[in-house]
Every structure is written in C-alpha cells, then in structure tokens.
Amino acid sequence: MSKKTLIVIGNGMVGHHFLEQFVASSKAADYEIIVFGEEKQLAYDRVHLSEYFSGSTHADLAMGTTGWYTGQGIELRLNEPVTALDREQRTLTTPQGEYNYDELVLATGSFPFVPPIEGREHPHCFVYRTLEDLDAIRASAHEGKSGVVVGGGLLGLEAANALTSLGLKAHVVEFAPRLMPVQLDADGGALLRHKIEELGVQVHTEKATTAIVEGENARLRMNFSDDSHLETDLIVFSAGIRPQDTLARTSGLEVGERGGIVVNDQCTTSDPHIHAIGECALWEQRIFGLVAPGYTMARTLASVLNGDNNAAFTGADMSTKLKLLGVDVGSIGDAHAQTPGARSIRFNDEQAGHYRRMVISENGKTLLGAILVGDNSHYDSLLQYALNDIPLPENPETLILPENQGGAPALGPDALPETASICSCHNVTKGDICKAIDAGCADFGSVKAETKASTGCGGCTALLKNVVDCELEKRGVEVSKDICEHFPYSRQELFHLVRVNGIRTFRSLIRQHGMGQGCDICKPAVGSILASCWNEHILATDHVPLQDTNDTFMANMQKNGTYSIVPRIPGGEITPDKLIVLGEVAKEYDLYTKITGGQRVDLFGATLSQLPEIWEKLIAAGFETGHAYGKSLRTVKSCVGNTWCRYGVQDSVGMAIRLEDRYKGLRAPHKVKMAVSGCTRECAEAQSKDFGVIATENGWNLYVCGNGGMRPRHADLFATDLSDDELIRTIDRVVMLYVRTADRLQRTSVWMENLEGGLEYLKQVVLEDSLGICAELEEHMAGIVDTYQCEWKTAVEDPEKRKRFREFVNLPEQKDPVQQWTSERGQRRPVLESA
Amino acid sequence: MKTHTSWNAVCTVDDLVPESGIAVWTEEGPVAVFYLPHRLPALFAISHTDPFSGANILARGITGDLKGNAVVASPLYKQHFNLKTGACLEDDSVSVKTYSVLLDGNRILLETADVQRQAVAA
Numbered sequence: 001m002s003k004k005t006l007i008v009i010g011n012g013m014v015g016h017h018f019l020e021q022f023v024a025s026s027k028a029a030d031y032e033i034i035v036f037g038e039e040k041q042l043a044y045d046r047v048h049l050s051e052y053f054s055g056s057t058h059a060d061l062a063m064g065t066t067g068w069y070t071g072q073g074i075e076l077r078l079n080e081p082v083t084a085l086d087r088e089q090r091t092l093t094t095p096q097g098e099y100n101y102d103e104l105v106l107a108t109g110s111f112p113f114v115p116p117i118e119g120r121e122h123p124h125c126f127v128y129r130t131l132e133d134l135d136a137i138r139a140s141a142h143e144g145k146s147g148v149v150v151g152g153g154l155l156g157l158e159a160a161n162a163l164t165s166l167g168l169k170a171h172v173v174e175f176a177p178r179l180m181p182v183q184l185d186a187d188g189g190a191l192l193r194h195k196i197e198e199l200g201v202q203v204h205t206e207k208a209t210t211a212i213v214e215g216e217n218a219r220l221r222m223n224f225s226d227d228s229h230l231e232t233d234l235i236v237f238s239a240g241i242r243p244q245d246t247l248a249r250t251s252g253l254e255v256g257e258r259g260g261i262v263v264n265d266q267c268t269t270s271d272p273h274i275h276a277i278g279e280c281a282l283w284e285q286r287i288f289g290l291v292a293p294g295y296t297m298a299r300t301l302a303s304v305l306n307g308d309n310n311a312a313f314t315g316a317d318m319s320t321k322l323k324l325l326g327v328d329v330g331s332i333g334d335a336h337a338q339t340p341g342a343r344s345i346r347f348n349d350e351q352a353g354h355y356r357r358m359v360i361s362e363n364g365k366t367l368l369g370a371i372l373v374g375d376n377s378h379y380d381s382l383l384q385y386a387l388n389d390i391p392l393p394e395n396p397e398t399l400i401l402p403e404n405q406g407g408a409p410a411l412g413p414d415a416l417p418e419t420a421s422i423c424s425c426h427n428v429t430k431g432d433i434c435k436a437i438d439a440g441c442a443d444f445g446s447v448k449a450e451t452k453a454s455t456g457c458g459g460c461t462a463l464l465k466n467v468v469d470c471e472l473e474k475r476g477v478e479v480s481k482d483i484c485e486h487f488p489y490s491r492q493e494l495f496h497l498v499r500v501n502g503i504r505t506f507r508s509l510i511r512q513h514g515m516g517q518g519c520d521i522c523k524p525a526v527g528s529i530l531a532s533c534w535n536e537h538i539l540a541t542d543h544v545p546l547q548d549t550n551d552t553f554m555a556n557m558q559k560n561g562t563y564s565i566v567p568r569i570p571g572g573e574i575t576p577d578k579l580i581v582l583g584e585v586a587k588e589y590d591l592y593t594k595i596t597g598g599q600r601v602d603l604f605g606a607t608l609s610q611l612p613e614i615w616e617k618l619i620a621a622g623f624e625t626g627h628a629y630g631k632s633l634r635t636v637k638s639c640v641g642n643t644w645c646r647y648g649v650q651d652s653v654g655m656a657i658r659l660e661d662r663y664k665g666l667r668a669p670h671k672v673k674m675a676v677s678g679c680t681r682e683c684a685e686a687q688s689k690d691f692g693v694i695a696t697e698n699g700w701n702l703y704v705c706g707n708g709g710m711r712p713r714h715a716d717l718f719a720t721d722l723s724d725d726e727l728i729r730t731i732d733r734v735v736m737l738y739v740r741t742a743d744r745l746q747r748t749s750v751w752m753e754n755l756e757g758g759l760e761y762l763k764q765v766v767l768e769d770s771l772g773i774c775a776e777l778e779e780h781m782a783g784i785v786d787t788y789q790c791e792w793k794t795a796v797e798d799p800e801k802r803k804r805f806r807e808f809v810n811l812p813e814q815k816d817p818v819q820q821w822t823s824e825r826g827q828r829r830p831v832l833e834s835a
Numbered sequence: 836m837k838t839h840t841s842w843n844a845v846c847t848v849d850d851l852v853p854e855s856g857i858a859v860w861t862e863e864g865p866v867a868v869f870y871l872p873h874r875l876p877a878l879f880a881i882s883h884t885d886p887f888s889g890a891n892i893l894a895r896g897i898t899g900d901l902k903g904n905a906v907v908a909s910p911l912y913k914q915h916f917n918l919k920t921g922a923c924l925e926d927d928s929v930s931v932k933t934y935s936v937l938l939d940g941n942r943i944l945l946e947t948a949d950v951q952r953q954a955v956a957a
Binding site for chain 1: 845846850852853854855857858859860864865871872873874875876877884888889890891892895896897898899900901902903905906908910911913915938940
C-alpha cells in the first residue's frame with residue numbers, strides 16, 4: 001500500500017509538539033509527513049523569547065533539531081509559506097511548488113494585533129513575536145534611549161522587561177485602567193504597577209494613542225486622546241493576538257466572526273480532512289493564547305489521527321503563574337468572581353508588597369479562582385484546590401494568610417486526590433504518576449520520561465518532584481540523589497540527558513531540565529559533563545562561568561589568591577633544556593618551586609595577570625598544560641623501566657608517556673591518576689592509582705580503582721598479560737564508563753564499590769562486553785583524543801580569553817596589596833594575616 | 836554624619852563576563868562586580884576581599900542562586916555570599932560590604948565613599 005501524505009502548516013511550538021506526539025503513534029508509519037514553516041528557523045520556544053536578549057541563541061530556544069526531523073523521516077520545508085489551499089483537489093501551493101495531501105493540519109498560530117493608529121508604519125515601530133522582530137528591536141535600541149510598549153498585558157510587560165535589558169528607559173502604555181486587566185483586579189493591578197515602577201518602568205494607564213508623529217527630543221512622539229503626549233525612540237505593539245486564519249478564509253473553511261478556524265472537540269474543521277490546533281483554532285468561540293492548551297489540542301489530534309475515537313479536547317485551564325520583571329504574578333480560574341454568588345477573601349500587605357485574593361463559591365466549599373501579586377508561594381496549593389474541587393478548610397482564609405499569622409501550610413502532595421492534575425500541558429494526574437511508579441519507575445527522570453509530565457512549559461517541575469518523592473518514600477524507596485536544588489537529577493542522569501539530547505550549554509540544560517540559575521555544585525558538574533561529551537574549550541564563552549576558579553584560570557589557587565602552575569611532564573621524563581626553562585621562568589617571576597609526588601614541577605606564587613605571560617614562555621619551550629587544576633587526568637607516574645633498569649621487563653616510561661598523551665585533558669567526575677611500573681618490584685606505586693599498570697614477561701597487568709589520599713585503597717587486578725593495544729583498549733572502556741556513570745566528585749574506587757556486582761560486574765561489562773556498549777565507549781574516547789587541545793595554548797593566542805586574566809580591569813598596574821612575601825630556605829613564601 | 840559618596844565609572848560593559856565576576860580597584864579598595872544577565876537587576880557589586888581568607892578573590896567565585904537569591908561562592912573555602920545583602924549564608928556573623936552599581940550607556944558606575952571629602956570633613 002502506498003503511503004498517505006500528512007501535511008502540517010506551521011512550525012511553531014504547537015506544530016512541533018503535534019509531530020512529536022504523532023510520530024510516536026502506531027499509524028505514523030502509514031504517512032509521509034511534510035512540514036511547512038514560514039520563518040527561516042526551526043520551531044523555537046516563544047514562551048522564553050525574551051531570553052534571546054539576555055544571551056540565549058536560537059539553538060538554545062529551539063524545540064528540536066533538524067537532525068530529529070531527518071531521523072523521523074519528516075520533510076521539513078522552512079522559509080516556505082503556503083499561499084493557497086485547494087480543498088477539492090486536496091492540494092496546496094507555495095512559491096516553490098504544489099503538494100498533495102490526504103490529511104492537513106493547520107498550526108499557523110497567530111499574528112500580533114496592531115491597532116489602526118496613524119503613523120504605525122514608522123520604521124521604529126515593532127511587534128514582539130519572532131526572532132526577526134527581536135533582531136530589529138535590538139538594532140533600533142542600539143541608538144535609542146527610550147522605548148514604549150503599547151499594551152500592559154502579559155506579553156507587553158515581558159516586552160518592557162526586554163527593552164530594559166537592552167538599556168532603554170521603558171514605558172508601558174495601556175488602554176485599560178490597570179495592568180494585566182484580564183488576569184488581575186484593581187488592587188492586584190495597582191500593586192503590580194507600583195512594583196514595576198519601582199524597577200524604573202513607567203506605566204501610563206487609560207491612554208488611547210491617536211497618532212504617532214516625528215518627535216522633537218526623540219525619534220517619535222505619541223499623541224494621546226487626552227491631549228497629552230510621550231516622546232520615545234521606538235514603539236513595540238503588544239496589544240493582543242489575532243488567529244492566523246487566512247488560508248482557512250480563502251479556502252472557504254468555517255471561521256469565527258472575529259477570526260479563528262472553527263474546530264470541534266476532535267480539533268477537526270468544517271472539512272473532515274483538515275484539522276487546526278493552537279492559537280489559530282477557535283473552539284466553542286474561544287481562542288487559547290497559551291501554550292498548554294495548544295499542547296493539549298496537539299495531543300488530542302495526534303490521538304484522533306491514530307484512530308482513537310474517544311480523544312477529545314474539552315477546554316483548558318487558563319491559570320497562569322509567572323515572574324514579570326522579577327515580580328511574581330499568578331491568576332487562577334475565575335479571578336474576577338464572575339460566577340453567580342461568588343465571594344472573595346482578600347489579603348493585602350502593602351508593607352511587604354503582597355496581594356492575594358481568593359474567590360470562593362456561594363456555599364464557601366470550593367475555590368473558584370485566585371489572584372496573587374508579589375509572592376507566588378501559595379499558587380501551587382491554590383491551583384490544586386481549584387482544579388480538583390478539593391473541599392476548602394473551615395477557615396479558608398488560612399490558605400492565603402502568612403504562616404506566622406495562622407496560615408495553613410502548603411498543600412502536601414499526600415493531600416492531593418488521585419485525580420489531581422499535576423501537569424496540565426500533558427494532562428498527567430497524580431494517579432498516572434503513581435501508576436508509573438508502580439510499573440517500575442524509581443526516580444524523577446524515569447517518571448518524567450514515562451508520563452511526559454513536566455516536559456511542556458516546565459511550570460510543574462517542583463510539584464512533580466514533590467509528588468514523586470512522596471510516593472517513592474511511601475513505597476520505602478530511598479530518594480534524592482539530586483545534585484542540588486537546581487536539578488532533580490543525579491550526575492549520571494544529567495550526563496545521559498546531555499548526551500542523548502545533544503545539549504551543548506548549561507543554559508539550555510537548566511532551562512529544559514532544571515530550575516533557577518544554577519550554583520557552585522551543579523555548574524562545575526555540568527561543565528565537566530559538557531567537556532566529557534563535546535570537548536569544547538573550557539573558556540568558550542558559554543562555559544566560562546561554569547568552571548571552578550582553578551579551571552577558569554587554568555592554575556591552582558593558593559591561600560593568598562595567587563596561583564601555582566604545573567606544566568605537563570609526561571611520564572616524568574624531561575630534557576635538561578626544558579628543565580632549565582622551568583628554572584629560568586621560576587627565577588624570573590620569583591616562583592616557589594617544588595617537585596610534586598607525580599614526578600612534575602610545581603611553581604607557586606604567580607599572580608593572575610602573570611599567568612598568560614608565564615605560559616607564553618612555557619609553550620614556546622614546548623610545554624603543555626598539566627591539568628593539575630582540573631577534574632581530569634593528572635599524571636602517569638613511571639619507573640625508569642627496562643631501558644636502564646637491570647630488573648625491568650618492559651618500557652614503562654614509553655607506556656606511561658603513551659597513556660598520558662592519550663588521556664590528557666579528558667574531563668572526569670574527579671581527578672584520575674595512573675602509573676606504570678616496569679617490573680613486579682612496583683617502583684612507580686601503580687597499585688595506589690586509579691589505573692595501575694605493572695609489566696610482566698608477557699605484557700602488562702592492569703589494576704583498577706585504587707587511590708591514595710584520605711581513604712587509601714589498593715587497586716584490584718583487572719586483567720593480565722595484555723598487549724600494548726589491548727591495555728589501551730581496556731583502559732579506554734573503563735575510563736569512559738566511569739566518566740559516564742559516576743557521581744559528582746566520586747573517585748573510581750567508590751564508583752566501582754557502588755556498582756551492583758562490583759569488580760566482577762565491571763569485568764563482564766568491559767572484558768566480555770555484556771552490555772554491548774564497548775564499541776560506543778571506544779568511539780567516544782577516540783572522539784575526545786581527536787579533539788584534544790592544549791587549553792593554555794588556545795588561551796594565550798586569544799586576546800578575548802586573555803582579558804580574563806586582569807586582576808583589576810580598570811588598573812592593570814595595580815598590585816594586590818594583600819599579597820606580601822617573606823623568604824624561607826632560600827625561596828619566597830606568602831605572609832598572610834589569617835582572618 | 837552622612838558619608839559622602841560619588842559615582843565613578845570603573846569599567847565598560849565589554850569588561851564584564853556574563854554569569855561571572857570581575858574585579859576593579861576603587862578608592863575603597865578592591866570591589867567585585869558581577870553580571871547576571873538572566874536576573875533583574877543584572878549588576879551586583881560586593882567587596883572583592885574574602886573575609887575568611889583575607890585574599891582578594893570573590894570576583895573569581897562561581898555565581899548562581901540559592902532559594903532564589905543571587906549568590907557567589909568563595910573560590911577558596913566555598914562559603915556563599917548573598918550578592919544583594921552581602922550576608923554569608925553559612926555564618927550569620929560574617930558579611931561583606933555591598934555597593935550600588937548601575938549601567939550608564941556603555942559605562943559601569945559604582946557608588947563608593949568619597950575618601951578625599953571624608954578626610955576634609957574629619
């Protein structure tokens with residue numbers, strides 16, 4: 001049977017979500033799928049559009065990758081607008097050609113409404129919808145000082161925030177008497193206005209713009225109906241959206257009086273082969289301008305096309321919770337108390353800047369709606385009461401009172417009924433989550449993967465986490481391997497997410513899978529994971545802020561704020577000429593010099609600004625960075641081996657150098673040490689290392705997972721009489737498995753002890769390939785070896801990276817006054833009054 | 836007596852490193868300026884001197900947020916300091932000085948005590 005053709009017009013968030021759902025269904029194989037997008041870019045996250053101004057790129061915001069589309073066999077045709085639709089012939093036309101369809105999905109979204117004001121076509125007037133709009137605004141803002149947003153709704157305030165971040169003095173002009181008139185009441189709107197004005201955004205309400213003309217002191221002047229005016233350098237219109245229904249209109253589909261493609265509960269239009277989802281669709285006379293209802297429609301339609309006759313869209317909750325210019329705002333259900341008999345309870349603390357209003361039913365039993373400004377900590381509980389008709393307590397006001405004034409504690413996950421909706425984007429209930437856990441999901445990540453909960457807007461992440469933890473605990477499962485408060489995942493789970501989803505920056509990872517901004521626990525851990533996966537320079541712009549100071553400045557910070565430098569000396573072998581260079585450099589900068597336990601030389605007391613100069617000299621002499629600052633391979637210690645030693649049976653120095661050159665620079669969960677001894681006398685102390693190699697008459701014995709330090713552990717014999725290549729292949733596999741699966745700051749010894757089955761299991765996986773992953777591990781390692789770069793060489797050659805090494809950016813000559821020195825045993829050492 | 840202060844340009848936007856800190860020298864000594872572009876306000880300034888070690892290093896710490904508050908972790912002994920209040924999260928009795936900082940066009944302005952006028956007044 002030849003395949004049918006499914007065409008999706010529109011590659012936005014909802015269109016993309018539909019495809020994700022549909023390709024996972026069984027009928028997907030019956031269709032060729034073609035997607036048309038009007039924009040040049042792949043679908044991106046419009047909800048977080050403003051982050052484009054604070055450094056996010058299209059790649060950060062993208063919903064998927066072109067690789068994903070190719071992999072699913074979907075033909076993606078971007079920058080190709082559909083210009084005509086012929087329903088009788090079932091064809092559509094683009095500037096590039098004509099296409100036949102069997103089923104058509106309209107996910108064309110909406111366009112911004114620009115009120116018909118004289119002068120609105122001025123080149124410095126914009127809308128706020130696409131990345132191209134934002135590029136144009138950024139270009140205009142470059143020369144400007146002030147900007148006006150027309151519209152004080154949710155998106156308008158978001159736009160005002162963006163203008164502020166571009167360095168403009170921002171104004172908001174709103175026609176209604178208050179901000180966010182749809183979601184807030186008068187008191188809430190007034191408090192929001194007060195808070196926003198405190199942040200420097202000026203709000204003008206009850207203003208109707210009559211004309212936009214040339215300004216006197218700025219580019220533009222807006223005239224208002226009350227004869228007042230406002231001068232500004234640019235204007236952004238954010239006065240609401242209109243459904244993009246042109247194709248539907250011109251092809252005679254049924255549309256609403258005020259626009260919108262009419263759909264039934266199955267998201268099908270008046271033509272049974274044409275469907276519409278998202279902001280372009282009109283369901284029961286309503287347009288849904290939020291992403292969650294759009295996703296619900298997408299899921300419904302995917303099920304309908306998959307033959308599920310029960311699938312239906314039955315409306316959506318329009319409650320919203322957000323942070324606007326740093327101010328919490330929440331609006332739930334019937335916020336304006338329009339239900340007959342509804343009554344309100346208000347809490348208004350002008351001192352703290354908190355406003356809360358509950359709308360309750362006439363009988364006082366159920367919560368109909370709520371408004372929150374200034375503090376959203378009550379939102380989750382209130383939403384659960386409203387969505388699930390949970391009976392209100394006897395004194396419902398306790399739900400919005402501060403805890404120290406008799407307020408009720410937040411609704412615990414245990415108090416929620418099975419039917420409670422946890423994730424409204426994917427319509428996942430608490431019951432669904434319990435089912436997933438009973439079916440074997442034993443952590444947050446797998447519940448999320450199984451149920452799709454919290455993979456939409458992400459607003460329910462914290463609640464989901466609470467429910468999962470609570471349910472797991474009830475079942476006696478020990479929980480929380482979370483790396484920190486920003487990620488509900490262990491390091492191993494994060495590694496998996498990064499690798500499988502091809503995530504390349506901390507920012508995209510935390511936006512898609514975490515919360516908040518990160519901290520000194522998760523940032524270096526993710527920095528290390530990104531390095532292990534993609535091996536980009538650790539001082540690439542996106543990675544700089546993730547690194548511990550030692551990694552940032554590629555040296556080891558000492559107690560007075562100066563640094564020590566350890567160049568790589570592979571295998572401890574060094575020519576007299578290179579040794580002389582070390583001596584000369586140490587002498588020139590008066591560096592305290594000490595031989596390390598790893599057969600290297602450590603130079604102490606360099607200031608931040610001296611580091612690049614010193615490295616220029618070391619690199620010129622042929623040295624490379626020694627990664628003494630990194631969670632990575634430090635050194636491969638060796639004895640002198642059979643080249644000189646009368647007992648030696650193999651060339652231990654040669655093997656040590658080979659190993660060190662292979663694994664140098666690899667980022668790992670913790671530092672990794674290795675050693676090679678040339679005979680069984682073990683002069684290199686290999687059995688105290690993560691990887692110890694001891695020569696035999698027939699080759700090499702490999703010992704793994706030993707360490708010195710606080711809790712010394714002898715390494716275990718892992719394999720015997722290996723050839724050179726076998727040795728390297730085996731180490732490749734173990735190292736990579738460790739990098740992929742260990743916890744943060746876990747040495748190989750603890751990692752191995754925690755593996756279920758321990759050493760024997762590790763042997764099966766690595767030596768017998770019981771999991772069938774050895775080829776992949778080797779390939780990953782080969783990729784790392786191929787992309788090695790001396791981080792210091794790259795850094796000294798790049799003026800941008802060198803800028804980081806200024807002690808005081810405004811006074812290059814200023815010496816740090818706390819760094820004082822004295823002399824001891826003929827060398828310099830710090831004097832530091834300890835605090 | 837009210838302290839006299841003045842606003843001084845200490846560096847430009849190009850000197851800042853997103854999500855991280857830099858150090859500048861002022862009449863009051865070394866000050867760390869942090870730029871967190873995903874917050875509003877995005878600029879923070881605190882003393883560069885780590886009260887636990889006495890070393891001038893706080894600008895080189897990792898930034899982030901804990902319970903929603905912007906913080907930096909000392910690169911030496913890892914205590915966290917609230918970037919807005921200067922309070923040390925691990926030790927109530929310790930805090931670092933904070934400074935007002937703002938963006939003026941391309942320049943970063945820092946409010947510091949006017950040492951010379953101070954001396955005259957004394």
